[in-house]
Amino acid sequence: MGPGDASDPALNDVDVIRVRGDARLAGTVHVVGAKNSALKLMAAALLAPGRSLITNVPRITDIAIMGEVLRRLGCGVRFGPDDPVDPMVAHGGVERSRSVLIDVPERPGAEADYDLVRRLRASICVLGPLLARRGYVRVAHPGGDAIGSRGLDMHIAGLARMGAEISGEHGFVIAEAPDGLHGADIVLDFPSVGATENLVMAAVLARGGTTIDNAAREPEIVDICTMLNRMGARIEGAGTSTLHIVGVPELRPVRHAAVGDRIVAGTWAFAAAMTRGDVTVTGLDPAYLEVALDKLVAAGGLVETRGDAFRVRMDDRPRAVDVVTLPYPGFATDLLPMAIGLAAVSDGGSLITENIFDGRFMFANEMMRLGAEIRTDGHHALVCGRERLSGAPVRATDIRAGAGLIIAGLCADGLTEVSHVHHVDRGYPDFVADLLALGVEVERGTAPEEPDLAI
Ligand code: EPU
Numbered sequence: 001m002g003p004g005d006a007s008d009p010a011l012n013d014v015d016v017i018r019v020r021g022d023a024r025l026a027g028t029v030h031v032v033g034a035k036n037s038a039l040k041l042m043a044a045a046l047l048a049p050g051r052s053l054i055t056n057v058p059r060i061t062d063i064a065i066m067g068e069v070l071r072r073l074g075c076g077v078r079f080g081p082d083d084p085v086d087p088m089v090a091h092g093g094v095e096r097s098r099s100v101l102i103d104v105p106e107r108p109g110a111e112a113d114y115d116l117v118r119r120l121r122a123s124i125c126v127l128g129p130l131l132a133r134r135g136y137v138r139v140a141h142p143g144g145d146a147i148g149s150r151g152l153d154m155h156i157a158g159l160a161r162m163g164a165e166i167s168g169e170h171g172f173v174i175a176e177a178p179d180g181l182h183g184a185d186i187v188l189d190f191p192s193v194g195a196t197e198n199l200v201m202a203a204v205l206a207r208g209g210t211t212i213d214n215a216a217r218e219p220e221i222v223d224i225c226t227m228l229n230r231m232g233a234r235i236e237g238a239g240t241s242t243l244h245i246v247g248v249p250e251l252r253p254v255r256h257a258a259v260g261d262r263i264v265a266g267t268w269a270f271a272a273a274m275t276r277g278d279v280t281v282t283g284l285d286p287a288y289l290e291v292a293l294d295k296l297v298a299a300g301g302l303v304e305t306r307g308d309a310f311r312v313r314m315d316d317r318p319r320a321v322d323v324v325t326l327p328y329p330g331f332a333t334d335l336l337p338m339a340i341g342l343a344a345v346s347d348g349g350s351l352i353t354e355n356i357f358d359g360r361f362m363f364a365n366e367m368m369r370l371g372a373e374i375r376t377d378g379h380h381a382l383v384c385g386r387e388r389l390s391g392a393p394v395r396a397t398d399i400r401a402g403a404g405l406i407i408a409g410l411c412a413d414g415l416t417e418v419s420h421v422h423h424v425d426r427g428y429p430d431f432v433a434d435l436l437a438l439g440v441e442v443e444r445g446t447a448p449e450e451p452d453l454a455i
Contacts, residue, residue, distance in 0.1 A: 033258030148359030337404025
């Protein structure tokens, strides 16, 4: 019997999470550092030879893969306990966050292969720092994924303006700047998070000044700019649409704690509202979720904020609200599955508009298996709320769709089994333990892989 043989059940099992519906979430949950910050902070460490320490790093698969990317580039990478260990972070003996010590050589490698880039699209964020350090980089093209086509044109055009020669062959992006990069005035077509990060990381070591207009303004951008400035970079304007960067000859290693994860925090906020529960979330400045929390208030929820914590309580059935995703500070696309879940159990019809990824509604079919009434047309979805969904086996197609389906299952009759939950492990440190702590009947297990439907 060979690997992948259909008659070998063990080889074809997939991880599943089963939740019992009619749940009401109540209690406190702590969020650790943001995946989408920590990944980039790890790449930013490449900019200075020596040992950088990043703390509040979430214990998730994507971070482990990023560690592997850095190891293959010649870095020493050691994960350890978070420092200082925050007692809030450890639940039931499971640590949600770690520190990572990255020892960067004088001359890091310059290649990232497809086997890693295909497992972690964010590996593309080594492009900017390696080009700045080495003057040459060869990174596999990540291609599209389950939320849509994901271009690199803005990354490439920006680096070209800074003097890089970019070519592509055999599925790789190759960027060369043998005489180093120079500063440039760059206007992004769209405030792309990844392009802004790559260009900032390239510009900090370039000759002269760079301006990036229409830059992304996400808290994760502010976080990476804060870390880079502490390494000796000169970046102004983080958190606004215009970044000014004056290149410096070299940077020094640093110690830095990742900003809290607003998407994980937002997931719990929506789960509280959908289950008419009462949940307090700690570990994040609630200002980073302002638009999302305002939506929950419009839906009839009570939201209290205090320091680095907020509480969401929903006593009655939520009222339908419309949602439009936009770059930060707009409503985050990564919370779209949660917005659809809320709409699916709200009183009335909601119009949900997705403006960032063309394939984000692909998971709506799975939500419809739970009884959600959804009609999609292009980048709009019309959702007609029902009092209760209906438990069913469904499949996670990406990180956020997986989390959205699990919390939708909490509002269903009976049992919901979400398969392919390895996607959820990519972004949520220990989803099951958090659900248990909030009072949900939940278990993790395996189930035989179902064959894809024939066309
Ligand atoms: N785009 C282009 N050309 C480019 C760059 C982007 O066309 O050169 C397009 C993309 O195809 C997409 C849109 O612009 O349609 C936005 O892409 P952006 O570059 O802003 O996103 P990203 O950097 O690829 C990050 C997060 C995503 C999050 C988006 C938007 C990481 C690792 N990923 O992606 O997070 O949805 O920003 O906020 O930071 C997730 O965590 O589940 C996730 C998908």
